[in-house]
Amino acid sequence: MKKIKLLQYHSICSLIAGGFLILLGITGSILIFNEDIDQALFAPYQVNDTAEVLNLDSATAAVQKKYKNWNTRIIHFKKGESIVFNIRRPEQRMFVFVHPENGEILGAIDESTHLTKWLLKFHYSFHSGVIGRILVLIFGTLFLISLITGTLLYRKNIRKVLLFKIKLKPNKRRAFYSALHSYIGVWALLLNLILAITGVLLAYSVSVAGLKTPKEPEPPLVATSLDKVLSTIDREIPEFHPSYIRLASSKKAPIVINGSFEDDPFVYSIHYNKILVSNTTGDIEKVKKVSEQPLIYKANSMITPLHYGQFAGLIGKLVYCLIGMSGPVLSITGFIIWYKRKNTNHKNGLKPKL
Incomplete structure (x- = not known):
């Protein structure tokens, strides 16, 4: 040319x-720097002087009771720290902060007013x-x-x-x-x-x-113990570190737990490692590990981390x-x-x- x-x-x-x-x-x-900015903005909802405990079951029950018919994801759950939920409907998303010990809802933020989410939406649309x-x-x-x-x-x-x-x-x-x-x-x-x-x-x-036309969510209540599920994963798959939980979006859908395996390359997205758990029994139904998937799946798992420098x-x-x-x-x-x-x-x- x-x-x-x-x-x-x-x-x-x-x-x-x-x-x-x-x-x-x-x-x-x-x-x-979205994670660093979020950490600073979430600080007012962080608990202080709390025992090293994590009661996901109480927290989840409180959120599902108050926010019915919202698709629910748990994006932060560490002992002694506020549990952060991300709840979604077709035209609205919110962060909900819950006490890790007693399940009390500490506050909520509408994503449309949250700095990093506003910027993200502007960035892609x-x-x-x-x-x-x-x-x-x-x-x-x-x-x-x-x-x-x-x-x-x-x-x-x-x-x-x-x-x-x-x-x-x-x-x-x-x-x-x-x-x-x-x-x-x-x-x-x-x-x-x-x-x-x-x-x-x-x-x-x-x-x-x-x-695509979004559907109105009709998620079921969690009918198993998330705390027991995490204990089971820790015992049976100790090399896996869960960091994101998607509650069942329909009656037939499983709970999806995302995270990283110890031997994962740093560019793999946590959202492509999946442990599927029955919403009713808590049994592990399937383990999907990025490193064991076809090349195209591995490549897709790298797109977001490479674009935003998440690693x-x-x-x-x-x-x-x-x-x-x-x-x-x-x-x-x-x-x-x-x-x-x-x-x-x-x-x-x-x-x-x-």
Whole structure:
């Protein structure tokens, strides 16, 4: 493909998606720290001076009694700490905090007013329903195309950039922004490709889900002891560490317990390891381990952790945050380069080209 064509495709994709990529990059960079932000925002609902106990049965009974016909997930359950429930209906979601010893409901937060969940919804839909989800998919795809065309377009400069052989010349603005664009693009290329590919895949699944008509939940009450279930898992599958519980969503559905196995690679999502438990008897019906599944299942389990850096420590999150902000900076510097090239062509009497 000729260089001029690559430049046109690169410019068109970047210009169309640029403004939206700035918004996606900023929100995505903040969401890297969503767990840390949630921990700070949840602090008022945390218990103090409580014995190292965990009474899931009392807590679950209290939540199901107060919030009937809500699909229920338990997202935090550690001894001596407030139990956090995430309850859902088609148009509403809430966090509910429960005392780990006596089952008293300590408070609730509507997700629509919660910072990280508001940002997450904006990140995948611009708060615009199905249309917003599809727009995010389109802009994410354009960003991926711009990365690929940019790599092909400037492939001969990659080595020079990595060796710092391209000089930044502040006194020559177009050359300065062009060099800055190259440095940021090359050094952030690998992680940006990962973010773009995983982002497109996530946007596609979110768009497909948005096209389906949600059903009103009719979950049954838990008819077994969750505390005994966790004890059984600890005894029979000691290498498994549960961290997320989905209560049965229908009378025939099982309780699903997600978590990690000790030999799991760090990029596997906990939500793809599943222990299915009977809602009535508490018996373990099935164990689904990511490492024993086909390659496509393993790949799917990596998409969300890779996109949001869920596996990363503080240093890794900072790297993700910086790379996440590279997209907006590339959009701005790319627009400046395009605008200055357009003005130069106009002054020289040349036909404007993207």
